[in-house]
Amino acid sequence: MTEDESPPKDLPPEADQISDPDSDPGYFQLRLYVAGQTVKSLAAMANLKRICEDHLAGHYEIIVIDLLKNPKLASGDQILAIPTLVRRLPAPLKRIIGDLSNTERVLVGLDIRAKDVGPKDKDL
């Protein structure tokens, strides 16, 4: 985290319409690591696409990396579990593992929805 400007955590995705990654603090750069076309990988890809379209339309970029083709890249992002979704931007780096079937947790993991939202919802 930088001192002067901490990255926005609860920035609503629709707040800014500019989709330039350099100037858009709400721009999401995501990498999805998979290993071959397994059931889990395919499910993760589908789930990610759906979530991004629903919550980050126009403000995201997904790169899918198949480690069977590029095993070298596994250590760079400290990949152990497959599939792993890495949020490169905005900082800080976040890792989400699993097939992303639990949408709620994916949103929390990507800081799209704050962790403490859940209990508040219940209170309401």
Add this chain to the structure above:
Amino acid sequence: MSPDATILCTLPKAPTGIVGLDDITLGGLPAGRPTLFCGAAGCGKTLFAMTFLVNGITQFDEPGVFMSFEERAADLTANFASLGYDLDGLVAAGKLAIDHVRVERGEIEETGEYDLEGLFVRLGYAVDTIGAKRVVLDTIESLFSGFTDPSILRAELRRLFGWIKDRGLTAVITGERGDGQLTRQGLEEYVSDCVIVLDNRVQDQITTRRLRVVKYRGSAHGTNEYPFLIDGQGISVLPVTSSGLMRPVSNEIIPSGIFGLDSMMRTGGFYRGSSILLSGVAGTGKTTIGSHFVDAACARGERCMFFVLEEGADEICRNARSVGLDLKQWVERGLLRFEASRPSLYGLEMHLARMHRDLDAFKPDMVVVDPISAFRGPPTEVHATLLRMLDLLKSRGITTLFTSLRTETTEGEGTDHGLSSLMDVWIKLVDIEANGERNRILYLVKSRGMSHSNQVREYRVTDSGVELIEAYIGPEGVLTGTARLSQEAREKAAAKRRLEEVERRRREIGRRRDALERQIEELRANLEVEEEEARKLLAEEEGHEATLAVDRAVFAARRGAAE
């Protein structure tokens, strides 16, 4: 790999190159299979693992992958540089791959089903890149802190170890010791081919590291707990098993370097490879005699090691110089090596372990341990340690001199940790206090396999070394020191007196003979005079007779004419 190895021959093994460990495991770790090293923190698990890899690369040309779940590659490199391992160089040479796997739960959100294929990919990639034969996973249990679902992890670990076996990789997996089981997460359940437990025990404030092979499928192995050593030269494990009594003996005789001592034995010295116990109270010159032995051996061109437990090497050299022995020259020529350490610095096992390593490295012909009485501890343990030390030295045919301090309480036929019966030669140094002085005498209590003097010798430590003098044994008893000297002086005076008496008598006889001879001369002269006179008388008598006869004839003629 293993299916073919069902022939009588043992399991294929991957030597670790760690001194001693390969002996205990009869060749090394099971090749193509995973081995678990477990122990509490600070036991040296990572060191064992890295040594296994580095030795594999440098000694057996087997590249290796180090997958670290704890330390970063840079830290590993820095830590192992102290042991002289150039990890960066090995990495650059394409022989070693280090992959740091960082597991931080805080960064990971679990959102559904997953597996650890990423780990497989990384390991597989590293292995393929350098053609690795050996793999280390240190410490894979860290994964359990990173993932919430242990059941997935367990399934994946099982798959991982299966995969390692399928690939024919010899793997070392480390694990933290857990409560009630060998590792926290029960890794031994998955890695069941070979399990080695490391231990770090503190007893009486002295730490001893130990290693035990808990199991080794398909192979015999040493079952004891073996002490091991971590120092600047890496690890050495010491299979100090008490060997049997079958060992080659030598008939070669080597002199002690102390002239009078050698002549106490009919052979003129000790057998090579024998063990000599030199016991005496403080100040009897044990170390000095030991220095003599060393000096003599070095002068013959033999290699010597001096294990000193109470003094420093320089002190020994300086003190030896005062009796005319120059030990420093042998150190400089590489024939003599001192190993000085306080007995309390390590446990007994560790002393033995270090000695084992030093013997292997220096290969001496003679060893002096000064003194064994410095080893303190429970008597049974001390005895067992010394027994193994003796075995260790004897099995290598090393001539050994042990010195032992006898205290007043163990006076008499002191037990010397019960070792005296195991020794081939026992020289006892005794301090005799009499006439206001202390004198040193020496007995050869025993000397196996040779006839030897049963008599006491007095010895003196002089500027030119230790000298043995035959003690005075006579009607006055055994005398030493000035008592011996004054007795000797008295005897010398008496002898002189006797000599003078003889001379005087001889002169007396001469005189008497002269006198008698003179008398004989006189008598003889008298006799001659008398004889002369007698002869004269006789001649006169004869002349007279003749005259008479003539006269008678004349008379007769005259008478006849007239008639």
